[in-house]
Amino acid sequence: MSRAAPQLRRQVLSALGRAAALTALLGAGNRILDRRPGTMPFLLLGPVDCRDFGTATEEGEEHQIVVEAWTGADETALAADLAAAIREALKDLPAEAGSRFRLSAPDFLWCRARRVPAARALVTTLAFRVLAEPL
DSSP states (O other): OOSSHHHHHHHHHHHHHHOHHHHHHHOSSOOEESSOOSSSSEEEEEEEEEEEOOOSSOOOEEEEEEEEEEEETTOHHHHHHHHHHHHHHTSSOOOOTTOSEEEOOOEEEEEEEEEEGGGTEEEEEEEEEEEEEEO
């Protein structure tokens, strides 16, 4: 794991948690998680892939982070609304007190929807690219 990945995960969870549109779509309770619960809908913060993005004189890291929206198998409209709200929530990451890294605004990369018959779920996966440089 990169040095900036824990900060990135915290800031993404914070941004998603503060988004009123997501709260309205997901319902009451903490539905933005980093492990899968039993009740849908919920958001799951997936893996973070990290690569060196430094130059000859400056350090830097490139991160690809994944957010999954889990809904019932037939809730395609809710899945689409959640995907749009996630993109809106992650247009900019909130500053974090005591940050060790400056994180760029997440760039949306791709979205994929797939059915998981065993869980009776529709999973919409969104990937974002974030650059990190030490402060």
